[in-house]
Amino acid sequence: MTEGNKTRREDQEEFAEARASLMKITLGPLIWALHFVCCYGVVAVTCAKGWDYGTVRAGLLIFSAGALGGIAVVGWAAWRQWDVSHTADPVNRLGRAEDRYHFLGHAAFLLSIISAIGVVFVTLPLVLIGGCQ
Amino acid sequence: MLAEPVARDIAEAQAERLRAAWATPKGWRYVTAVNNTEVGKWYCLTALVFMLLAGVMALIIRLQLAVPENDLVSADRFNQLFTMHGSAMMFLFAVPMFEAISILLLPGMLGARDMPFPRLSAFGYWCFLIGGIFVIGSIFFNVAPRAGWFMYPPLATMDEGPGSDIWLLGLSFIEVASIAAAVELIVGTLKCRPPGMRVNIMPLYAWYVLVVGGMILFAFPPLIAGDFLFELERSFDWPFFDPTRGGDPMLWQHLFWIFGHPEVYIIFLPSIAIAAMVVPTVARRPMFGYSWIVLSAVGTGFLSFGLWVHHMFTTGLPSISLGFFSAASEAVVIPTGIQIFAFLATLLVGRVRMTLPMLWISGALAIFTMGGLTGVMLALAPFDFQAHDTYFIVAHLHYTLFGGMVFPVIAGVYYFFPFIQKRLMSERLGRWAFWLTFSGFNLCFLPMHLTGLLGMPRRVYTYPTGLGWDWLNLISTVGAFVIAAGFSVFVWDLIRPKHRQPQIPRNPWDAGTLEWTHDVPEEAWGVRSIPHVSTRYPLWDEPQMLDRIDAGRYYLPDAQEGKRETLVTSVIDAVPVQVQRVTGPTWITLWAAGFTGGAFIFPTFHWYPPAILCGVLAICCIIGWLWTATAQVPEADSKDAGLGLSLPTYAAGPASVGWWAMWITMLGDATAFASLVFGFFFYWTASPDFPPAGALHPEARLVGLAALAFAANWALTVGARWLNRRSHVGGARLCLIVAPLAAAGGATALVWSVLSLDPTSHVYPAIHWALAVWVAVHAGAGVIMQFYCLAGSIFGKLTPRYDADIWNVSLFWHFVTLSALVTCAVLGLAPEAL
Numbered sequence: 001m002t003e004g005n006k007t008r009r010e011d012q013e014e015f016a017e018a019r020a021s022l023m024k025i026t027l028g029p030l031i032w033a034l035h036f037v038c039c040y041g042v043v044a045v046t047c048a049k050g051w052d053y054g055t056v057r058a059g060l061l062i063f064s065a066g067a068l069g070g071i072a073v074v075g076w077a078a079w080r081q082w083d084v085s086h087t088a089d090p091v092n093r094l095g096r097a098e099d100r101y102h103f104l105g106h107a108a109f110l111l112s113i114i115s116a117i118g119v120v121f122v123t124l125p126l127v128l129i130g131g132c133q
Numbered sequence: 134m135l136a137e138p139v140a141r142d143i144a145e146a147q148a149e150r151l152r153a154a155w156a157t158p159k160g161w162r163y164v165t166a167v168n169n170t171e172v173g174k175w176y177c178l179t180a181l182v183f184m185l186l187a188g189v190m191a192l193i194i195r196l197q198l199a200v201p202e203n204d205l206v207s208a209d210r211f212n213q214l215f216t217m218h219g220s221a222m223m224f225l226f227a228v229p230m231f232e233a234i235s236i237l238l239l240p241g242m243l244g245a246r247d248m249p250f251p252r253l254s255a256f257g258y259w260c261f262l263i264g265g266i267f268v269i270g271s272i273f274f275n276v277a278p279r280a281g282w283f284m285y286p287p288l289a290t291m292d293e294g295p296g297s298d299i300w301l302l303g304l305s306f307i308e309v310a311s312i313a314a315a316v317e318l319i320v321g322t323l324k325c326r327p328p329g330m331r332v333n334i335m336p337l338y339a340w341y342v343l344v345v346g347g348m349i350l351f352a353f354p355p356l357i358a359g360d361f362l363f364e365l366e367r368s369f370d371w372p373f374f375d376p377t378r379g380g381d382p383m384l385w386q387h388l389f390w391i392f393g394h395p396e397v398y399i400i401f402l403p404s405i406a407i408a409a410m411v412v413p414t415v416a417r418r419p420m421f422g423y424s425w426i427v428l429s430a431v432g433t434g435f436l437s438f439g440l441w442v443h444h445m446f447t448t449g450l451p452s453i454s455l456g457f458f459s460a461a462s463e464a465v466v467i468p469t470g471i472q473i474f475a476f477l478a479t480l481l482v483g484r485v486r487m488t489l490p491m492l493w494i495s496g497a498l499a500i501f502t503m504g505g506l507t508g509v510m511l512a513l514a515p516f517d518f519q520a521h522d523t524y525f526i527v528a529h530l531h532y533t534l535f536g537g538m539v540f541p542v543i544a545g546v547y548y549f550f551p552f553i554q555k556r557l558m559s560e561r562l563g564r565w566a567f568w569l570t571f572s573g574f575n576l577c578f579l580p581m582h583l584t585g586l587l588g589m590p591r592r593v594y595t596y597p598t599g600l601g602w603d604w605l606n607l608i609s610t611v612g613a614f615v616i617a618a619g620f621s622v623f624v625w626d627l628i629r630p631k632h633r634q635p636q637i638p639r640n641p642w643d644a645g646t647l648e649w650t651h652d653v654p655e656e657a658w659g660v661r662s663i664p665h666v667s668t669r670y671p672l673w674d675e676p677q678m679l680d681r682i683d684a685g686r687y688y689l690p691d692a693q694e695g696k697r698e699t700l701v702t703s704v705i706d707a708v709p710v711q712v713q714r715v716t717g718p719t720w721i722t723l724w725a726a727g728f729t730g731g732a733f734i735f736p737t738f739h740w741y742p743p744a745i746l747c748g749v750l751a752i753c754c755i756i757g758w759l760w761t762a763t764a765q766v767p768e769a770d771s772k773d774a775g776l777g778l779s780l781p782t783y784a785a786g787p788a789s790v791g792w793w794a795m796w797i798t799m800l801g802d803a804t805a806f807a808s809l810v811f812g813f814f815f816y817w818t819a820s821p822d823f824p825p826a827g828a829l830h831p832e833a834r835l836v837g838l839a840a841l842a843f844a845a846n847w848a849l850t851v852g853a854r855w856l857n858r859r860s861h862v863g864g865a866r867l868c869l870i871v872a873p874l875a876a877a878g879g880a881t882a883l884v885w886s887v888l889s890l891d892p893t894s895h896v897y898p899a900i901h902w903a904l905a906v907w908v909a910v911h912a913g914a915g916v917i918m919q920f921y922c923l924a925g926s927i928f929g930k931l932t933p934r935y936d937a938d939i940w941n942v943s944l945f946w947h948f949v950t951l952s953a954l955v956t957c958a959v960l961g962l963a964p965e966a967l
Contacts, residue, residue: 017706022332029435036439040457047451048818093419095334095667100706103333103424110428114468118436121464125456132451 015097025104027074028112035067035119039126047132057126064123068116075112081105135776139684147691148661154692155246155658158718165718167251168657173237174553176258180230181624183265187221188620190214190272192613195577199610201598211594212279213296217272219282223396224304225265227538228349231403232257232314234542235342238549239318241648242336244327244666246659246689246699249320249790252716252758253313259726260310267734268303271296281592283389286374286382290366298367298737305360306733308353312801315353319346320793325699326707327647328688330666336646337420340427341406344434345399350797351438352395354805359388361805362812362903368736371892371899373812379896381819383448384812390441391808398437401537402430405472407545408494412476414548414644415491416483419670422475429475432468436461446517455514462512469505473498488642489563490548496571497540504532507582522592525585531578543570543623550627551641555653556634562626569619577612580605639679645670650682662687662775663700666707688775700774701790711784712774716762725754756921764791764937766930785937795941799948802911806952809907813900813959817967824897824967831901835886836961840954842879843912846872847950850919854943860933862926869923873916879953880912886960904956911949918942 039060046056082105084090092103139147158165166172194214197205206214236254240247248254271277278300280289289297322339362373363385372378374385413420420426439461446455476498485491507529511517520526543566550558584605589596596602640649649672650660662685668674681687688700689712701711731747767782774780786792816823824830853868883905890898922939925931931938 017703017708020705022705026431026435029432033435033438036457036461040454043451043453043457045818047453091423092333093423093669095329095331097331097706100331100333106424107427107431110424111432114428114432114436114464117467118439118461118464121460122439122457124460125453129453129456132453 015101017097020101020104022104025078025108025111028071028078028108028115029118031067031070031074032115032118032122035064036122038063039122043126043132053131060126061123064119064126067119071112071116071119075109075116078105078108078112082109135681135686137686139686139690144685144690147685150692150695151658151661151690152656154695154697154717155656157657162718164723165720167255167716167718167722169236169240169247169251169254170553170655170657170659172251172254172258173233176229176233176236176261179258179262179265180226180233181627183221183225183269184230185620185624186269187218187226188617190218190221192617194218195610195613197594198596198606200607201596201603203595206594208594209279210275212592213272213275213277215592216278216281216296216300217269220278220300220304221265221269222534223282223400224307225261225269227400227534228311228396229261229265229307230538230542231345231400232311232318234407234545234549235318235403236314237553238648239321239339239342240325240659241552241651242338242646243321243325243330244647244650244660244663245321245325246663246697247715248317249325249699249701249713249715250317250794251697252719252722252762253317253794255719256722256726257310257313257317259723260313260729261307263726263730264303264306264310264733267730268299268307271299271303283393284363284385285389286363286366286385287376290363290374295737298364301360301364301367302733302737305357305364306730308357308360309729311349312353312798315346315349315801316794316797318342319350319797320790322346323704324701324790324793325713326702327663328665328700328702328707328709330702330707332705333423334666334669336669337409337423337426337430338403338406341402341409341430344430345402346797348395348399348402348434348437350801351804352392352399354801355388355808356392358805358808358812359385359392361809361907362388364736365899365903368739369893371902372896373899373903375896378894379816379820379822379825380899381816381896383445383819384815386445386448387441387815388808388812390444391438393444394441395437397533397537398433400534402433404497404538404541404545406430407541407548408476408497409472410644410646411490411494411544411548412479413483413670414642415486415488416479417486417643418479418483419645420475421479421482423669425475426472429468429472433465433472436465436468440465443512443514443517446514447521452514459512459514463509466505466509473502489558489560489567490544490642492564492567493540493544493547496567497536497544499536500532500540500571500574501536504529504534504536508533520585522590523585524581524589524591527591528578528581528585531574531581535574535578540570546627548642549648551637552648552651554631555637555651555655556631557637557641558626562622566619566623566626569622570616571619573612573615573617573619575612576615577609580608580612584609640672645673647671650679659699661685662690664688665776686776688778690775693772694768700780701784709774709778709780710788712772712780712782713784713790714765714767714782719758719762721754721758721761725751725758728754752917756917759921760925760930764789764930764935766932766935783935783937785935786940789937789940791937791941792944795944799945803948803952806907806955809900809904810955810959813904813963816896816900820896824964825895828895828897829890830964831886831890831905831960833886833961833964835882836957839879839882839886840957840961842875842882843950843953843957846875846879846915847946849875850943850946853922854936854939857926857931857933857936857939862933865939866923866926869919869926873919876912876916876919880909883953883956883960884909901960904959908949908953908956911952915942915946915949918945 082102092099197203276295278296280292322343365371366373372380374380374382442458443462587601589602639653661682664682664687697715697717698712701713702709728747728751732744735744771779771781849868849872853865857865887901887905892899892902922942925938
């Protein structure tokens with residue numbers, strides 16, 4: 001076996017369909033959705049049941065920081081998968097396995113940026129509004 | 134191998150066999166056709182007719198409002214008109230039109246012969262036709278729904294007459310058809326792409342279909358759950374939305390808008406997907422920022438679920454809650470804007486030809502951007518407080534829907550007409566139609582911003598003079614008729630006879646995607662041979678592809694067994710995995726749709742015996758259809774798919790399209806169930822007397838028994854699948870005999886546990902009843918499925934080797950068992966916890 005062949009086989013392994021998932025690109029938005037539902041749900045119950053808003057707000061702000069951290073991890077992994085600095089191909093328009101692999105990384109990376117913006121937006125009312133009025 | 138010529142006589146014999154297998158029925162049997170090209174056309178035309186009817190209603194509305202203190206129609210008739218205008222435009226035009234267009238175009242774009250479940254498409258269409266005629270016909274009998282298209286209780290629940298029931302049952306029936314289409318389209322996109330079409334090179338339209346199909350699965354079920362509760366209140370007086378007995382009208386608003394806002398994007402995204410097909414063609418270059426469009430479609434799909442409360446800004450929710458939804462509403466502008474900029478960038482760097490479709494797309498972008506800008510204003514709660522329920526909203530929503538849906542769809546009609554009808558529409562009439570519609574639209578709706586800011590509320594049937602609204606309304610009415618003139622030109626161009634037109638070129642726009650390999654004159658087989666695809670715009674990049682398709686050099690060039698077949702490929706990389714036999718023409722779908730219609734329509738008039746009879750007959754038809762046409766034992770395990778590739782003819786479990794359809798359907802079903810559970814906790818949050826003092830609770834021991842029985846049923850069902858696969862057929866059959874008993878026992882115990890509770894007394898017992906009924910009905914369906922498998926095993930349809938049915942049934946039971954156990958937890962444990 002030549003070294004070239006070996007590298008190719010490793011490539012095939014790396015880009016194999018079994019390791020890819022369409023769901024992976026939605027990880028960022030899923031974190032956004034979870035964060036959104038928790039913020040809305042917990043605050044709605046807090047206001048309806050008269051729980052202590054200050055404590056809940058502090059908890060949710062920490063949770064928001066955690067959500068942003070989670071999205072950052074997803075985004076970093078996606079950036080590595082896109083690997084644009086290495087391939088120098090931001091478009092991935094060809095139908096090869098590695099193009100599909102880099103493309104999914106690119107899409108996941110862009111979606112994690114949008115998700116991060118979404119989380120920041122949804123956190124703003126927690127920062128700016130001080131109570132249940 | 135690709136370059137090897139196929140002998141002429143062999144190729145002709147192959148083509149003849151394909152033609153015979155895919156022949157469209159002639160004469161009066163034409164209605165039995167299930168081919169996507171026929172069903173798609175009927176679907177589009179039906180949606181168009183409903184749209185024109187709803188448009189006529191809009192004209193009457195505008196005539197009534199043309200001058201102050203007009204008495205052209207009565208207040209009651211006016212209420213029916215605006216309710217039906219909104220309901221028909223949304224449920225009978227906008228959503229079905231997406232499904233119709235996608236069923237018509239998607240197989241062509243994917244180089245597939247047909248959708249994976251053609252009879253399901255046909256069934257969905259007939260349901261849509263029956264339900265649509267029923268709903269829209271009510272206005273001719275003066276009994277149409279009249280509480281507004283969002284049917285807010287208590288107005289809608291207390292409304293006398295059948296109007297609200299017609300809305301609820303008729304549209305629930307159509308929603309079932311919508312979900313059927315969503316399942317079909319998702320599975321089609323994931324599993325029926327041509328070999329080599331990995332996810333990074335599929336047409337952008339397919340990405341949008343995937344996103345929108347997913348959105349339908351999560352958006353429609355909350356409305357179905359809401360309809361279920363609403364109809365239980367209307368028919369049996371269970372007080373879900375009646376505040377005097379612990380109910381809450383706000384729950385309806387939440388469930389309606391969890392559906393209603395994503396629905397706006399369900400309408401918008403597929404239409405803008407048409408723009409994503411037209412723009413690269415007219416710019417004569419690949420789409421600039423393919424990944425960015427994917428980002429935008431997926432991102433919008435997600436964010437659009439965080440907007441629903443912006444329809445409820447004035448309902449008195451805490452301002453911090455409004456803040457979350459206001460923020461998300463502003464955030465969704467980012468992905469929406471990105472796709473518009475990607476289109477503009479493609480046009481800027483390309484060499485644009487201002488064809489007729491592009492003219493309509495330009496109009497769409499201009500109008501939609503205006504609607505988007507007022508959307509940004511309305512997403513700010515304090516502004517919304519001022520403009521809420523005024524004509525400013527009417528202007529905003531028409532700008533988004535005309536710009537986001539009507540204009541792109543008409544662009545699509547001009548663009549795809551040669552593909553659909555093998556004729557061209559008139560350039561001159563098209564420009565007339567565009568300028569009339571575009572100017573009429575702005576004349577009608579631009580002044581409404583001002584009318585609204587001057588304080589004119591929506592839904593008023595007349596208004597006094599002297600408030601500054603008179604001339605604005607008159608201008609709007611004139612504009613409405615100019616739009617109508619534009620539509621008349623368009624419709625005439627669409628339906629006028631075109632026999633004398635010379636044969637059109639095959640790819641008149643010089644586009645790069647697969648649908649333009651279609652045959653002119655038309656052939657019903659979809660594609661002569663299924664190509665191997667390796668780029669995003671195969672017709673631009675591989676000039677020899679068309680000849681090879683025509684010569685039958687690619688996959689499945691033949692129909693040796695005379696059966697309809699298409700290729701199934703893997704989800705991510707489109708590796709060929711199976712030759713799928715698809716179903717052909719039949720009457721059974723019409724019967725099934727007719728009886729399903731009866732089951733939904735008779736309860737409107739409280740005629741329950743014929744409704745139950747229809748329900749039973751519908752189930753019989755569907756069982757007959759499945760038994761005779763799906764998961765058939767093939768004559769050979771595998772067959773030659775062309776190009777030296779041998780593929781299996783049968784698949785079970787996750788490898789089969791049926792398993793995916795079940796998975797996706799049950800995801801939607803689980804969402805509806807989750808909405809009911811959400812309702813339970815909503816009442817607990819919103820109401821201080823939930824549960825009310827001294828309330829009876831479900832019988833805890835019976836609830837526990839039900840949980841055990843459902844768990845046992847699940848183990849037996851999964852056990853049957855396991856034993857069957859290992860050739861212990863006798864053991865499997867035994868499991869399939871005991872499992873239904875366990876399921877029926879579980880359902881009985883669950884209903885029994887709430888039997889002593891009076892559902893009309895308070896919402897607390899009512900929601901317990903609703904959950905128990907939901908699970909019992911699903912268990913009933915599951916029992917039928919188990920007996921179906923048992924019969925299959927006895928009559929040789931289900932064998933250890935060919936076991937797709939039992940895989941699908943156990944998947945169904947995974948979901949139903951989960952919802953049964955959650956119900957048991959809520960019924961048994963919540964009284965302790967609350």
